[in-house]
Amino acid sequence: xxxxxxxxxxxxxxxxxxxxxxxxxxxxxxxxxxxxxxxxxxxxxxxxxxxxxxxxxxxxxxxxxxxxxxxxxxxxxxxxxxxxxxxxxxxxxxxxxxxxxxxxxxxxxxxxxxxxxxxxxxxxxxxxxxxxxxxxxxxxxxxxxxxxxxxxxxxxxxxxxxxxxxxxxxxxxxxxxxxxxxxxxxxxxxxxxxxxxxxxxxxxxxxxxxxxxxxxxxxxxxxxxxxxxxxxxxxxxxxxxxxxxxxxxxxxxxxxxxxxxxxxxxxxxxxxxxxxxxxxxxxxxxxxxxxxxxxxxxxxxxxxx
Numbered sequence: 001x002x003x004x005x006x007x008x009x010x011x012x013x014x015x016x017x018x019x020x021x022x023x024x025x026x027x028x029x030x031x032x033x034x035x036x037x038x039x040x041x042x043x044x045x046x047x048x049x050x051x052x053x054x055x056x057x058x059x060x061x062x063x064x065x066x067x068x069x070x071x072x073x074x075x076x077x078x079x080x081x082x083x084x085x086x087x088x089x090x091x092x093x094x095x096x097x098x099x100x101x102x103x104x105x106x107x108x109x110x111x112x113x114x115x116x117x118x119x120x121x122x123x124x125x126x127x128x129x130x131x132x133x134x135x136x137x138x139x140x141x142x143x144x145x146x147x148x149x150x151x152x153x154x155x156x157x158x159x160x161x162x163x164x165x166x167x168x169x170x171x172x173x174x175x176x177x178x179x180x181x182x183x184x185x186x187x188x189x190x191x192x193x194x195x196x197x198x199x200x201x202x203x204x205x206x207x208x209x210x211x212x213x214x215x216x217x218x219x220x221x222x223x224x225x226x227x228x229x230x231x232x233x234x235x236x237x238x239x240x241x242x243x244x245x246x247x248x249x250x251x252x253x254x255x256x257x258x259x260x261x262x263x264x265x266x267x268x269x270x271x272x273x274x275x276x277x278x279x280x281x282x283x284x285x286x287x288x289x290x291x292x293x294x295x296x297x298x299x300x301x302x303x304x305x
Contacts, residue, residue: 003015006108006169009094016200017122020159022093022154023244026170029167036058037150038247046104049304050107052126058239059116059120059121060123061082061114061124061203062084062086062102062112062114062121062124063111063218064086064088066084066085066086066087066112066124067084067085068084068087068109068117068135069084069085069135069137069138070082070083070084070085070138071083071084071139071140071149072138072140072143073141073142073147074130074256075115075142075145075147076142076144076145079115079116079117079147080115080116081113081114081115081116081140081142081147082113082114082140082255083111083112083113083127083136083138083139083140084112084138085109085110085112085135086108086109086110086112086124087109087203088108088110088129089107089108089287090105090106090107090108091105091107091108091131092104092105092106092164092183093105093106094106094133094160095161095168096159096160096161097133097134097160097161097162097261098133098134098157098160098161098162098164098207098210098229098232099229099231099232099234100233100234101135101234101289102293103177104133105143106131106132106133106161106162107131107132107133107163108129108130108131109129109130109135110126110127110128110129110130111126111127111128111129111130111138111149111169112124112125112126112127113125113127113140113147113149113153113177117138121294124126125177126177127149127169127177127179128153128167128177128179130152130153130162130163131161131162131163132152132161132162132163133161133162134152134162136152136210136211136227137151137152137210137211137212137269137270138150138151138212138215139151139212139213139214139224140214141214141215141216141222142197142216143170143208143216143220143222143250143251144220144250144251146170146171146256147171148151148168148169148170148191148214148222149168149169149170150166150167150168150169150182150214150224150226151167151169151176151209151211151212152164152165152166152167152209152210153167153179153209154166154167154179154181154184154209155181155206155231157206157207157231157232158231158290159232159233159251160207160208160231164206164208164209165181165183165184165206165208165209166181166182166183166184166208166209166212166224166226166246167179167181167182167209167244168180168182168224175211181252182224182248182255183208183209183226183244183245183246183255183257184206184208184215185205185206185208186202186203186205186207186228186230187203187204188208188240188246188257189228189245189246189257189258189259190203190257190259191203191259191262191263194259194262195262195263196262196263196264199262200242201263202240202259202262202263203244204230204231205228205229205232206230206231207224207228207229207230207231208226208227208229208244209227209233210226210227210228210229211226211227211268211269211270212224212225212226212270213225213269213270213271213272213282213286214272215274215280216250216271216274217273217274217278218274218276218277218278218281219252219278220250221247221248221249221274221278222247222248222249222252223246223247223249223272223274223280224245224246224247225243225244225247225260225267225270225272225280225282225284226243226244226245226267226270226272226274227241227242227243227244227266227268227270228241228242228243228244229241229267230242238265238266239265239288240263240265240300241263241265241266241267241268242259242260242262242263242266243259243260243261243262243266243267243270243282243284243295244257244258244259244260244267245257245258245260245272245280245282247280260282260295261284261286261293261295263299264286264288264289265286265287265288265289266284266285266288267284267291268284268285268286268287269284269285270282270283271283271284274279275296278298279297280296280297281294281295281296281297282294282295296298
């Protein structure tokens with residue numbers, strides 16, 4: 001009898017507390033002040049239609065098969081600019097694609113540039129058209145007021161399809177753009193006696209400039225970190241690729257080159273910055289070992305994870 005009374009008492013308390021709870025809406029405190037289209041418009045609709053409040057007023061820059069890879073930067077006037085790829089067409093079949101594999105279609109892509117001028121994006125400018133099988137990154141910085149775009153392009157490789165050089169493009173002052181090869185050959189960042197694969201093994205090849213990352217130092221030096229996959233075969237990319245970087249004074253057209261992480265499969269998804277005293281620092285992924293690595297100019301690479 002006592003147990004029965006206890007159960008009845010417990011049930012009564014539960015009923016009391018449930019009845020005392022305030023009525024709850026379908027929105028949490030995180031949604032406070034956010035209109036719910038399903039209730040405010042009197043109908044159904046998408047209940048999440050008005051909940052994107054983090055950024056205001058998305059703007060279409062280019063809607064013509066554009067933006068497969070994109071970089072953003074600001075100029076000294078604090079205006080945003082973007083550089084990106086726009087797909088144009090296929091242009092035949094490549095029997096020897098970069099990093100190997102089955103034959104793949106060659107593709108024509110345009111690199112485009114646009115600036116946010118006030119409240120509107122300028123009509124996209126065509127920087128260059130390239131023929132390639134892959135789009136391994138693009139980057140954009142400003143050399144003073146001058147935009148610089150880095151990408152894989154230039155001359156076709158000896159043993160693979162498409163451009164294989166690290167290219168830098170800048171406006172030519174006459175309404176167009178001009179490009180230069182910052183790096184064309186693996187041996188431009190000489191190995192010295194440091195190649196872990198054996199003498200000369202880190203200096204052969206011409207497939208350089210993948211995953212470029214650019215930065216501008218406080219003293220105006222322009223730096224670009226990039227991946228060197230030598231002749232472009234899968235084994236070389238996965239096991240023997242180098243992370244290298246090239247740099248030049250502001251406005252210069254000749255580039256110095258150094259290796260950063262040699263012959264270990266490094267150089268994927270690079271991100272380059274400069275310290276306050278103009279030292280290069282790069283974070284990058286090593287695909288062979290599956291690790292994130294950081295290297296500061298003058299130091300040995302540090303494995304982060």
